[in-house]
Amino acid sequence: MKTKLFTFHLFFMMSLVFVAAQETKLTRISVDGNKFVNAQNETIVFKGINIADPDRLEKLGQWKKVLFEELNRWGANIVRFPVHPIAWxxxxxxxYLKLLDQGIQWAKESGLYVIIDWHSIGNLRTGLFQAPMYDTSIRETLRFWYTVSRRYADEPAVALYEIFNEPTTFNNQLGSLSWSQWTEIVTDIITVIKANNPHAVMLVAGFNWAYDLTPVMHSPLPFDNIAYVSHPYPQKREQPWVPQWERDFGFVADNYPVIATEIGYMYPDQKGAHIPCLGDEEYGRTIMDYFDSKGISWVAWVFDPDWSPQLIKDWNYTPTRAGTFFKNEMLKR
Incomplete structure (x- = not known):
């Protein structure tokens, strides 16, 4: 009996040590030149997965620990939480903060860093957006980041603060927006975040639905701990992709960290198939090789059977073809 009790006690203590090790290895992330680094100054290349809005997942009964354990089994080291203004x-x-608190804890237990993303699409200057779910305002955006940066200032697992998902004028249908106007807005947001969390690493997206970073060549933001975002879906450019990716966003990775917080592809017969996401494994292999050559981090979209392009077919986490591709890419890295 004593032997059994000792064995149980030893197993229990080892389990606690394992969980603690998973959490303690998530040291604070910062920017060093064109790299993300951890507290040991080791370079971190993020490879991860977007989940759906936590509000949606909770309503579906899918906001649970097993989701994060599955992301870990797929080989991810980061998970992106897209917070829609309407859900907030x-x-x-x-x-909503209770959802984020729980999700961050589950992510830590599965060894995953977290990106918190203010998931709007449109023109924050004019207050016009692509759909009602994205409607927000500069004041609400500032208030969101004031709240989030204060709440998670001492939480290293919340690695990256993605200021605004996809700035776009929708071919001027949402009004005009110059880079100087956009960076003026972004500067106000960054100032609030840094005042409440001096360690925060902030992600700034380019124009054209977060694809185009060409203005950074001449007008980068004058802050430390800044990284830049691109969403290079297959049909943002025609082939040959690589020289155009280099011109449109890849050159930024020579001087700053770049992370593609959304990439993915789907076939025309899949649910919700749409431009610019139609593609196949040729796109997948090409962009993975390009990211490897540039040290660019990436987060595949999206771990949901209904939102597209899908990585899973159902809530048993059965991967789609794209899901299988990205899973294999994460595991082999």
Whole structure:
């Protein structure tokens, strides 16, 4: 009996040590030149997965620890939480923060860093957006980041703060927006974040639905701990892709960290198939090789059977063809 009790006690203590090790290895991330680095100054290349909005997942009964354990089994080291303004308002700040707290804890237990993404699409200057779910304002955006940066200032697992998902004028249908106007807005947001969390690493997206970073060549943001975002879906450019990717966003990785917080592809017969996401494994292999050559981090979209381009077919986490591809890429890296 004593032997059994000793064995149980030893197993229990080893389990606690394992969980603690998973959490303690998530040291604070910072920017060093064109790299993300951890507290040991080791270079970190992120490879991860977008989940759906936590509000959606909770309503579906899918906001649970096993989701994060599955992301870990796929080989991810980071997970992106896309927080839609409409969900933030409808659930309410206090209740939504409870979702984020729980998700961050589950992510830590699975060895995953977290990106918190203010998931709007449109023109923050004019207050016009691509769809009602993305409607927000500069004031609400500032208030969101004030709240988030204060709450997670001492949480290293919340590695990256993605200021605004996809700035776009939708071919001027949403009004005009110059790079200087955009960086003026972004500067206000960054100032708030840095005042409340001096260690925060902030992600700044380019124009054309977060694809085009060409203005950074002449007008980078004058802050430390800044990284830049691109969403290079297959049909943002025609082949040959690589020289155009280099011109449009890849050159930034020579001087700053770059992370593609959305990439993915799907076939025309899949649910929700749409431009610019139509593609196949040729796109997948090409962009993985390009990212490897530039040290660019990436996060595949999206771990949901309904939102597209899908990585899974169902809530048993059965991978789609793209899901299988990205899973294999994460595991082999």
């Amino acid at each position: 308002r409808e659930r309410g700040e206090e209740e």
